[in-house]
Amino acid sequence: MGFLNADIHQPVLLKEAMAMLRVVSGSVYMDGTFGLGGHTREILKRSAPSGKVIAFEWDEKAIEHGLKNSGDFAGRLIVVRRNFAEIDLGLIEAGHTKVEGILIDIGCSSLQLDRGQRGFSFQQDEYLDMRMDQRREITAAHIIATAKKQELADIFYYYGEETQSRRIADLIIEERKKAEVQTSGQLADLVAKAIPRKYHPAKIHVATRVFQALRIAVNEELANLSMILEKGAEHLVAGGRFCVIAFHSLEDRIVKRKFAANENLAVITKKPIVPAAREKKANPRSRSARMRVAERLA
């Protein structure tokens, strides 16, 4: 696996995020999801010569790639290998308690999805790992092997909004009595078999929702998102902006509610900002992106 070229990876809503963050020379920003360093690199460019980015990332491989893509900015980039929900500790470690802006571009990177060999995608047949942070203990394969029927159905229903959740859970329980279900290919086939043909979705792969649900469960994505949304404002200077890019309605709903409920924040985006038609065409992964922005009150 080679290093991903910065040109291949296209950061989502890049211009819009920079405009909303109002990046200026000399300021300090937090990028909660460093990934391949796309957004961070642009913030560093725009905040030159002395601006800084404190970048959180919990995936060791992503950090390796992201640093390779951000090499020119050594000294102005501080990478913290932590869950962004640990913002309090991470910022202290980086030597700052307040920042001028926070960006969260949630979800998986193209590296994890396409080249990770970690079972995020049903396009390849890989071990069902799905941990973004290799230090986490529970894999998707473990959940599939050990969760009770009702627990599986709940994961698929609540995290995947999968209406056929019970049927899928039933078949997993049956199949795992005969043989271990350990790969993305096995799981995708099983989901396709469990859901009657007439309920197969027209526009997405039949296993998309189940894979999304498992990924959310393995990485506790919604709990982490809620946590950063609760804590982030405390670390913003007055007038500092909080930008969150979400990729599905479950996340977007949480962002909308938490922003509205926070008395220290003023919501800037009544409706979420979505990519222009041109970006959607050039980068299909951006299609479902929705960015919401709030500003820290004095």
Ligand SMILES: C[S@@+](CC[C@H](N)C(=O)[O-])C[C@H]1O[C@@H](n2cnc3c(N)ncnc32)[C@H](O)[C@@H]1O
């Ligand atoms: C969509 S990618 C970010 C891409 C990045 N903005 C760029 O332009 O290259 C999301 C990244 O956030 C990381 N991530 C997701 N949840 C995280 C969390 N709770 N804490 C730290 N990193 C997280 C993932 O490992 C992944 O690398």
